[in-house]
Amino acid sequence: MTTMIELKGVTKRYGNATVVDNVSMSMEKGTITVVVGTSGSGKSTLMRMINRLVPISSGQISVDGKDVMSVPATELRRRIGYAIQGHGLFPHRTVAQNIATVPQLLGWDRARIDRRVEELLNLFHLDPGTFAAKYPSQLSGGQQQRVGVARALAAEPELLLMDEPFGALDPVIRGKAQDDLLAIQKQFGTTIMLVTHDMDEAFHLGDQIAVMSEGKLLQCSEPGKILTEPADPFVQQLTGTSDRALKLMSLLPLKESMQPPRPGLGYSLPQTLNLRDALAEMIWQGADEAAVEDDSKVPVGSISMQHLIELGRKA
Numbered sequence: 051m052t053t054m055i056e057l058k059g060v061t062k063r064y065g066n067a068t069v070v071d072n073v074s075m076s077m078e079k080g081t082i083t084v085v086v087g088t089s090g091s092g093k094s095t096l097m098r099m100i101n102r103l104v105p106i107s108s109g110q111i112s113v114d115g116k117d118v119m120s121v122p123a124t125e126l127r128r129r130i131g132y133a134i135q136g137h138g139l140f141p142h143r144t145v146a147q148n149i150a151t152v153p154q155l156l157g158w159d160r161a162r163i164d165r166r167v168e169e170l171l172n173l174f175h176l177d178p179g180t181f182a183a184k185y186p187s188q189l190s191g192g193q194q195q196r197v198g199v200a201r202a203l204a205a206e207p208e209l210l211l212m213d214e215p216f217g218a219l220d221p222v223i224r225g226k227a228q229d230d231l232l233a234i235q236k237q238f239g240t241t242i243m244l245v246t247h248d249m250d251e252a253f254h255l256g257d258q259i260a261v262m263s264e265g266k267l268l269q270c271s272e273p274g275k276i277l278t279e280p281a282d283p284f285v286q287q288l289t290g291t292s293d294r295a296l297k298l299m300s301l302l303p304l305k306e307s308m309q310p311p312r313p314g315l316g317y318s319l320p321q322t323l324n325l326r327d328a329l330a331e332m333i334w335q336g337a338d339e340a341a342v343e344d345d346s347k348v349p350v351g352s353i354s355m356q357h358l359i360e361l362g363r364k365a
């Protein structure tokens with residue numbers, strides 16, 4: 051693994067107020083780090099110091115091995131994608147022109163830009179023929195948000211910073227946007243840092259979760275560890291205790307936990323489910339045991355209710 055972002059003792063002060071307090075953490079290439087915490091805990095400020103939208107008071111940030119202060123801010127912002135809640139689209143530019151912003155600044159040729167715009171619109175399920183020439187005001191909030199994320203991805207950045215990118219989306223579109231992002235991230239190997247208030251989103255997307263409170267980083271660990279070994283009572287409170295067994299199960303793929311195949315089972319589940327969704331399905335269907343099938347509906351394993359319940363136990 052190689053490190054994409056390294057923060058060492060990063061601090062931000064406004065007058066007497068320390069809004070980011072001595073934060074150290076690192077993010078590996080090709081992973082997603084989700085930052086959570088109460089309102090005003092310094093999440094956006096932390097993120098905005100990485101692309102130098104906010105000057106650092108003390109400490110050091112390096113991106114891809116280079117101190118951000120040694121790279122011109124404009125160059126840094128062209129290399130790092132940035133998507134914010136409320137999308138920040140240019141109202142007087144079409145969807146296509148919005149998405150083309152950074153590639154144009156980088157001097158890509160017309161044909162390459164057009165290809166990239168079309169590819170991204172398709173990727174985000176926005177038909178280019180319908181949407182490319184529209185203005186942001188002619189789109190729904192969810193469509194605008196997808197254009198905002200497409201714009202951030204346009205120049206194929208290795209690093210993408212996202213500040214509540216799906217905040218304004220309804221739950222169905224939000225789930226879809228999260229899955230699209232995961233697919234795109236896998237395809238391009240992008241490193242992503244994402245701020246959210248939604249703990250389900252954090253557990254769904256994060257390879258690691260960073261928990262902030264009053265400017266301090268309380269814990270930065272893989273999601274399972276955040277649940278089973280919270281470093282601080284606040285971490286436990288923020289992630290919630292009522293459904294922690296189910297949250298833990300949502301992190302475990304059925305494929306990796308199933309038992310050997312057993313003939314004669316009348317009910318089956320796809321191996322792509324996580325354990326929480328498998329449990330929900332089995333409760334709903336009243337099944338005590340199910341076959342597990344691969345994409346071609348060939349049985350590759352089985353899972354019993356008893357085994358599922360054991361897998362949800364703390365350690």
Ligand SMILES: Nc1ncnc2c1ncn2[C@@H]1O[C@H](COP(=O)(O)OP(=O)(O)OP(=O)(O)O)[C@@H](O)[C@H]1O
Nearest residue numbers: 064067069087088089090091092093094095096247
């Ligand atoms: N330009 C500024 N001048 C003074 N104080 C600021 C400035 N920008 C942010 N702050 C303060 O810094 C603190 C952290 O703000 P920040 O936006 O980083 O928090 P956040 O965790 O992202 O909050 P939210 O979840 O509400 O978006 C807040 O108390 C905020 O009022």
